[in-house]
Amino acid sequence: MNNSSGDAPRFALVAHDARKDEIVDWVGLQLARLSRVQIFSTGTTGSRIKQTYPELDVTCLKSGPLGGDQQIGAMICEEKLDALIFFVDPLSPMPHDVDVKALTRLATVYDLPMACSRSTADLIVKGLIDEDDNAPV
Incomplete structure (x- = not known):
């Protein structure tokens, strides 16, 4: 994890309109872990x-199409995130698809764990949060 200061892990959560209900439901299933x-x-x-x-400790940025995706991109570049969970809607055309591609590229360049689906998000959250539980004191 990039966060070596011992503070709480920092996750970005993003969802396209058609997947907002799903990410809210997913947060509920991961509530115990995400509360940390x-x-x-x-x-x-x-x-x-x-x-x-x-x-939950949630900081709201701008709406994605109004610059929120770029704000998250800047956080990735500044290594201020430990994971990106982005529930992408692959079936609907997105006018700001370039923003999605930019976040994917930045997460790859900076070796940031990124999930675009519930199952991968589960693995990232479990791995990063449970990893902290097993860290030497």
Whole structure:
């Protein structure tokens, strides 16, 4: 994990419109683990997560098409994230598809764990959070 200061892991959570319900449901299934994470999220996705789970530490950025994707991209470049969970809708045309490609490229360049589906997100969260539980004190 990039976060060597001992602070809470920092995750970005993003979802396309057609997958916002799914990411909110997924957060509920991972609530115990995510309660130990600092979450950064694009506007609408973050607002929905925050409204449903007010106990979580969620920082809402701009809406994705209005610059939120770029804000997350900057956080990746500055190594201020430990994982990116991006529930992408592969079946709908996206006018800001270039933003999705940019985030994917940055996550790859900076070797940041990234999930685009629920099963991969489960593995990342379990691996990073449970890894902290097994770290030497």
